[in-house]
Amino acid sequence: MTIILASSNAGKLREFKDFLKEFKVRNYSEFIAPFHIEENGADFKENALIKARAVYKALKSQNPKALKNAIILSDDSGISVKALDGAPGIYSARYSSDIVEHPTEASNRAKLKSELDKKGVFSSPAFYTAAIAAISDIGGFSECVELGFMHGNAIADERGENGFGYDFMFIPQGYELTIGQLSEQTKEALSHRTQALRAILPHLKALAKG
Template sequence: MRIILATSNQGKVREFQAWIGEHEVLAYSDVIEPFEIEETGLSFKENALIKARAVYERLGDKNVTVLSDDSGISVPALGGIPGIYSARFAGANAGAKENLNKLIQTLKDNALTKTPAFYTAAIALVCAKGEFCVHGWMHGEAIAGARGNNGFGYDPMFIPEGYEQTLGELDESVKKAFSHRARALELAHIVLKSLK
């Protein structure tokens, strides 16, 4: 099976390849010219499907399966923000550091030093046999500070359930064992096997 990821991120390609080793995995930008995909969905599932559909339609190849993921962090005490806006929380052109700092400041502004939070990952699959979407979650707490240099995004302020260190302090292999994306990928793998 040929799997095209609706991403140009080679790091994600490697991550998916490690999970779906028996299939050829390529970034869509390796196959066609990259194009802008507007994420107008109101949920991680909707945005993942929007990206996968757009790439599948642009490819025009019924023999490929397109995978896309959408993920982010949600803080219930803040009404669920940043949620689907995690990647652009501090503005459309903001980087990971600005997003992290804004969420830390938002916790401080609300007098929260530590509060429940969770990551969500939605993985969409679009192919000739239909559209599918699976989810994975990782629960824990968000803290009003950054600790550690591992991981990316909001990892330095997130302490997963059962741990005292943030994802920024934990080894990457630990995170990969139970992360939201790892859990969603396990389910995506089951869907892929059923599509053979």
Template sequence: MKLVLATSNKGKVKEIKELCKHYEVIPYSELIDEFEIIEDADSFKENALIKARAVYKALNDKNVIVMADDSGISVDALDGAPGIYSARYGGESATDKDNLNKLINDIKEKDLQSSPAHYTAAIAIVADGIEKTVHGWMYGTAVTKAQGEGGFGYDPMFIPLGYDKTLGELDNEIKKKLSHRSKALYLASKILKNL
């Protein structure tokens, strides 16, 4: 079964490929030219649906299943920011490092060294006549010191509940078990089996 990902984010593609080994996982950019998708909804779920619908329509192939993920980190001390703006928190052309540094600085500006936080992953699946969404969450603490080289995005500043190391320091197998995306993909796999 061909599973087309509505993303060109290398970190997400790698993670989803590892978690969906039973499928032929292809980023949409290998099938058609990349194009801008305006994510203007106010929830992870709706933004994931926008991406999946746009790629499904652009592919114009009823024999593919498109999966889109919208995910991010929400920090309690910042009233849930960056939330749905996680990927562009440091500005439109910000790198992962820019976003990470901005979030660390924003927490420090509250005179804090850490804050409760959580990751959310919403996954949308769009196929011929089908639209489904699932969610996964991971709770923990956002800290103001980046630690570790593993993962991507905000991983070096997030310590999962029950651990004393950041996602940037933890072993990949542990991360897979804890990951918000893993939890959402597990639920998504149940939907895929029934398609």
């Protein structure tokens, strides 16, 4: 059974491979040329489905053999900060698009720090959300979406070297270190993506059994 990940993010690919060890996890770009997917959904669930459907449709037309015995898996995730009225939320990956033409993880973190500074806030309650969508032709076409969360605080500082995205600015509930300062094992246990993967895993295993 192959999991085809609808993402080009190396950090996400590594996390999916670490969790889904019983599956062969491959990036969709191994089967077709990468392409832009417009994430215009109203929430994380919608965006996760948009990505999974886009990759499924592209594979169906360009490389249908890749879909045999395979599951398309996508995720949409982001951080919501209370002091910023829930921002950046679903716009987490492109939060700094009003500042730079091509937002990067570094430019997004810089904007988050700037926005917290403007509020005069160093630390604010925040939470991560991950929505994971699975699409497959196995046993007939099916779609499934599950959510996972991680609560804690966002800070106007960057600490640590482990992780990606906003991990260096997020302290999970019950900890004093940022995700970027914690070990991979601890991060994996706490991760919003891990929680969503745990929720969707029974569906994936059911598909694997045919």
